[in-house]
Amino acid sequence: MLAGRSLIEPLNFSVEEMDDLFALAERIEEDGAYLRDSCRGKLLATLFFEPSTRTRLSFEAAMLRLGGSCLGFADPGSSSAAKGESLADTVRMAAAYADAIVMRNPKEGAALLASRYSPVPVINAGDGGHHHPTQTLTDLLTIKRLRGKPGAGLGDSIGGLTVGFCGDLRFGRTVHSLAKALARYDNIRLVFVSPPELQAPEYITRLLAREHIEYLETGGLEEAMPGLDVLYMTRVQRERFFNEEDYIRLKDTYVLNREKMKLAKKNLIILHPLPRVNEIAVEVDADSRAAYFKQAKYGMYVRMALLASVLGVVD
Ligand code: CP
Numbered sequence: 149m150l151a152g153r154s155l156i157e158p159l160n161f162s163v164e165e166m167d168d169l170f171a172l173a174e175r176i177e178e179d180g181a182y183l184r185d186s187c188r189g190k191l192l193a194t195l196f197f198e199p200s201t202r203t204r205l206s207f208e209a210a211m212l213r214l215g216g217s218c219l220g221f222a223d224p225g226s227s228s229a230a231k232g233e234s235l236a237d238t239v240r241m242a243a244a245y246a247d248a249i250v251m252r253n254p255k256e257g258a259a260l261l262a263s264r265y266s267p268v269p270v271i272n273a274g275d276g277g278h279h280h281p282t283q284t285l286t287d288l289l290t291i292k293r294l295r296g297k298p299g300a301g302l303g304d305s306i307g308g309l310t311v312g313f314c315g316d317l318r319f320g321r322t323v324h325s326l327a328k329a330l331a332r333y334d335n336i337r338l339v340f341v342s343p344p345e346l347q348a349p350e351y352i353t354r355l356l357a358r359e360h361i362e363y364l365e366t367g368g369l370e371e372a373m374p375g376l377d378v379l380y381m382t383r384v385q386r387e388r389f390f391n392e393e394d395y396i397r398l399k400d401t402y403v404l405n406r407e408k409m410k411l412a413k414k415n416l417i418i419l420h421p422l423p424r425v426n427e428i429a430v431e432v433d434a435d436s437r438a439a440y441f442k443q444a445k446y447g448m449y450v451r452m453a454l455l456a457s458v459l460g461v462v463d
Contacts, residue, residue: 151460154263154270157279158329166329167301170289172453172462173446183452186461187216193246194220195238196273197229197253198387202422202444203273203282207250210451214461219246236265243268247459254387269458277319277388282454283421284325286447291378293446294417294439307335310375314341314402315382315427317348319389322421323382327352331359338363339372343401345394346384369402373411379404381420381427381440405429412437419443 150165161169176182192211196204200222208218220242221227229238235253239262242249251262252273259272259279274280288302296305311330317323317340327348330336338361340348347365356363366372373379381404389395403426404418420428420440432438456462 149463150454150457152269153458154259154266154272155281155454155458156259156263156270156272158281158284158325159332160281163301163303163332166285166288167303169285169450169453169457170292170302172457173289173449174293176452177446177449183214183456183462185215186456187211187214187459190214190216190248190459190461191246192216192218192220192455193242193249194218194222194273195227195242195249195251195253196220196222197224197251197258198274200252200273202447203252203280204250206444206448207271207273207282207451207455209448210455213448214452214456216247216455216459220250235261239265239270242266248455271454271458274321277321277324277385279325279328280321280421281325282447282451283322284329285450285454286443287322287326287380287419287421288329289446289450290419290439290443291417294442295377295415303333306330306333309377310337310339311378311380312339312341312372312376313348313380313382314369314372314404316346316384316398317342317382318346319385320382320421323348323380324352326380328355331356331361336361339376340365341367341369341372341402343367343398345398346401369404370408370411373408374413376412376416379412379416379418381418381424383420383423383425383427400426402427403429404432406431406435409435409437 243266256276256278263270
């Protein structure tokens with residue numbers, strides 16, 4: 149039962165609870181009338197202290213499609229945070245007005261802190277370079293839908309797959325959350341492709357070693373391509389760099405283009421949490437293996453499933 153629960157990092161929900169969410173999301177996708185109006189009278193507060201297109205809009209679309217309503221801010225400059233109000237007080241206020249809170253904040257740990265002050269569920273929409281668990285739900289649902297076996301749970305769907313992550317694995321919170329979530333499944337192999345400065349944090353690789361997950365770290369995308377079933381491209385996170393010089397030096401290390409796609413399996417799926425900057429050439433969008441726009445749409449269905457669940461309108 150997810151009613152009343154917060155989601156701060158991917159491991160807050162069990163494998164079985166995630167399977168239930170994916171099944172619910174697939175049912176919502178198949179039947180546009182299912183759960184329509186189930187959240188009538190309920191309010192979702194969206195507190196975005198950092199920019200967002202997909203996460204905020206897909207949460208708002210999800211709540212509106214469920215018949216509920218949204219309030220909040222997309223720019224902290226328009227909130228009393230700009231006058232020095234603490235996060236704890238902002239969250240207490242949002243919880244007084246709304247039935248659930250979705251929050252993005254540049255500080256790692258902000259969502260956990262918020263959940264300690266909130267009597268209503270808090271959903272982490274990204275806390276600095278730390279976690280982005282609803283992106284992970286989106287990513288896993290996309291892999292299940294595009295590479296899974298019909299009717300199977302996620303574990304059976306993704307067993308045997310090799311998942312590659314490419315780009316900024318150091319600051320990319322979506323990478324940290326997805327790798328952590330994948331470490332719970334057997335028979336999966338991860339390949340991390342990055343320059344040395346942008347390697348995945350040690351806490352992630354230590355976790356993989358502890359869980360006996362096979363993984364490889366490399367700098368070469370071309371060498372890795374032929375073995376991959378899923379390629380998760382990421383943007384170099386300019387906003388988390390300490391200096392602009394390093395960002396400029398590293399930002400175009402990997403650019404996936406038509407030439408590189410020739411090295412890949414015919415049934416590879418290319419994911420990207422988006423926004424994309426330069427790391428996937430626009431020419432790749434026409435390739436049937438490019439799944440990043442579908443992925444963004446699955447994000448809305450899984451967020452509908454999540455909201456309906458934490459608000460207690462479904463079992
Ligand atoms: N994937 C993602 O978090 O996108 P936004 O930053 O646009 O929300």
